[in-house]
Amino acid sequence: MSTPTYAIVGANLAGGRAALTLRDEGFDGRIVLIGAEPHPPYERPPLSKDLLKGHREAESTYLHTEDYYAAVDIELRLGTRVERIAPRWSGLELSDGTTVTADHVLLTTGARVRRLDVLGADLDGVHYLRTLDDALAIREQLSAATNLTVVGAGFIGAEVAASAWEVCSSVTLLEAGDLPLGRAVSAEVGRFYADIHRDRGVDLRIGTGVAEIQGEHGRVRRVVTTTGDVIETDLVLIGVGTTAATELADEAGIATDNGILVDEFCRTSIPNVSAAGDVARHPNRYAGGHVRLEHWQTAQNQAMAAARAMLGRGEPYHEVPWFWSDQYDLNLQYAGHPAATDRTVRRGDPDDLSFSILSLRDNKITGVLAVNRPRDVRAAMKLIESGTPVDPDVLADAATDLRKLSTIGGR
Template sequence: MSDRETYAIVGAGLAGARAAEALRGAGFGGRIVLIGAEPDLPYDRPPLSKEVLTGSMPPERTRLRSAEEWAADEIDLYLGTRVTRLLPAERRLLLAESTGRTGSLRVDKVLFATGGRPRRLAVPGADLEGVSHFRTLADALAVRPHLVPDAPIVVVGAGFIGAEIAACARQSGCQVTVLEIADVPLRRVLGDEMGARYARYHRERGVDLRLGVNVDRIEGDDRVRAVVATDGTRIETSCVIVGIGIEPDLEVAAEAGVATADGILVDEYCRTSLENVYAAGDVANAPNPYLGRRVRLEHWQNAQNQGIAAGRSMAGAAEPYGEVPWFWSDQFDLRLQLAGHISPDHKIVYRGDPDSASFCAFYHRDGVLHAALGINRPREVRAAMRLIAKRTRVDVHELAEEGRDLRKLTPLPA
C-alpha cells in the first residue's frame, strides 16, 4: 500500500475518531485526514447533557485525545472545516473552512461519519438569543450559565436528551418546564408502560412535564422572554433548550450519488453504494442481524464500534459488523440501560420492584429474550445482551428470580 494514498474521514465525532485510530491500528501507512466542522478537538458527546452542563466536568476532559496524540499517529486534523462536495470521478473533496477559505483534497477512500444535525423548532421566535438547539459542546457551554437556582427554564422535547437536560436543570435548582408533543414520553424507545413511569419520576422531582403540548411561538425582544404553548399557556423563561432529535447529515453523500434512505445505506462492512466510499455512526443505515432489519442507530456504542469496523474495512481488514444495540441515559439518580429493541407485542417480566429505583424489565416473545431494560442494574443488562445475541429461549420465571445468574439460565428447546 503506497504511502501516497490518502484516506479522508468526514466528521470528527466519536465514529470518525475511532475509524482514524482503527485505520492506523490495522496497518494503513498512508495519509489520514480527519475533517470536522466544529473547531474543537474531537470530543465525547454524552457528558454534554450531563456533567458539562452541570459544570462537574471541564470541557477539555471530553476530548477523545490530545492534539499531541493525534499528531503522534500522523493523523491530520482539519477542524473548523466543512466538506461541501464529493467528486467521485475526480476522487476529490471540496472544502470550506470556517474562515471562509476554500480548497480541495484528493482522496483514495472516504468515510462519512457526519452524524446528524439537530431538528429545528419551526416556530416564530426560534432564532431568538437564548434558544438553543442542543447538540454541540458550544451549545452546552452556552446553556450552562443559565442553570442557576430559581431560573425559569423551558425544555422542548422529553426524549433522552431533553430528559437529561431537564434533570440537570432541576438538580441545579431551576424551575423546569418540559413540553412534549406525545402523550407518553419515550414511547418509541421504552413503550407506554416504562415511558409513563419516567414521566412520573420526573414529576415527583419537581419537573413540570406537560404532555400532548407543543410550542406555538417564542416571544422576546433582544432575547427570549417567554414560550407560548399550543394549549395557549404562556411560560416566562430566560432560556429555551430544544432537544427534538436529529436529522442525518447526508446531503454531500447523496449529491455524490451515494444511496440513502433514513441515512446513508451501507452493508455489513460499512461500504456504501459507491466504490471506496464508506459510512459509520449516527448517519449510517446498516443491516442488523439481531434485529433482523436495517436500522440507523444514534447510540454511543454503535458510533464507537461501527467506526472501528469502518476503519478496519477501509484498511482491508474487514469483518462483518453487527451488535446488539445498547445505550444508557443518566437522569437524576437513575442510570437507565437498554439492550436490544422493544416491540409492542413483547411480554414483560420484571426482576425487582418496577416502582423502585433498581429493577430490570425483560422483554420476550415466547421465552426468547429480545430486550432488557435496567434501572441501576448494569451487570444484569450486560448479561442479558448475551441471551439476546444468541436468541436463547429461557424459562421466564428464572428471569424474574432475584439473584439468579443470567449467564446460567436453563436453555429451553427452540
C-alpha cells in the same frame, strides 16, 4: 508505489475512532480527518449530563488532544467543512478552498438537530443541544436563569431537564406526545419517568407543544404553549430530534434513505466510500432489519469495524444495540429490540427504583430495558446474542442470577 490516502469526513466520535483504528491496525498511508467543529473528536454523552451540571470541563470529553493526533500522524483539519465531493471522485472540496484527493473516503457526518419552526425560535436564549459549544453556551446561562423551558421530552430533553434541575431554580418540560421518552420505551416506562420528573419538581406538561416564543429586546421572555398557557421563562432548550447529515452523499449520488445505506462492512453504494456512526443505516440482525442508531456504542464500534474493513481485514458488523441515559440518580439502559416480543418478564420493582423488563419471543430474549440494573442488561445481551432459550418463570424469579443463565443456558 505511493502510499494511499484515506480521508474521513466528520471528526467526532465515529470519525476519530476510525482514524485512530487505522493507525492502530498499522496503516502507514496518509490519514486526513476533516471536521466542521473547532474541537478534536469528543464524547457527546456528558454534554447533557455532567458537563451541563458543571461537574466536567470541555477538554475532559476529548478522545485525545490535538497533539496526540499529530504524534500519530493523523492530519486534523478542524473548523473545516467538506463542501462537496467533486465529480468522478477527483477529490473532496473543503471550505478553506483546498482539495483533498483520497483513495478511500469514510463519511462520519453524524446527525444534526431538527429546528423548531415557530415564531421566536431565533431569539437570544433559545438553544439546541448537539455540540460541545452548544452545551457550554447553555451551561453559562443556566445558573442565572429563573426558569428553563425544555421543549421535547425525548432523551436529550429529559436529560437536560434532570441535569438543569440541580442548577436552575425552576424547570418546565413540554412534551407534545403522550409520555416522555417517546417510542423508545414502553408506556409503562414512559409513565415511570413522567412520575419521576414530577416527583423531583420538574413541571412536566404532557400533550403540550409550543405555539410561539415571545421576547423582549431580542431575548426570550415567555413561551406560549399549544394549550394556551403562557410560561414566563428566560432560557429555552429545544430537543425535538435530529436528522442524518446525508447531503454530501445525496449530492454525490450515494444511496440514502433516512441515512447513508451501508452493508455489514460499512460499504456504501459507491466503491471506496464507506460510512459509519449516526449517519449510517446498516443491517442489524438483533434490531429487526436496517437501522440507523444514534447510539454512542454504534458510533464507536461501527467506525472501528469500518476502518478494519477499509484495510481489507473486516468482519461483518453485527452487534446487539445498546443505549443508556442518565437522569437524576437513575441509570436507564436498553439493548436489543425490546419491541419484538410476544411476552415480557419483569424483574425488580419500579417502586424501589430498580427493575428490568425483558422482552421474549418464542422463549428467546430479544430485548431488555432496565433502570438501575446494569448487570441484568449485560447478562441479557449475552442471551440475545446467543439466542439461548430461557424459561420465562426462571427468568422472573428474583433469585435467578441472569449471569449464570447466560453462561450455562436458560433452562
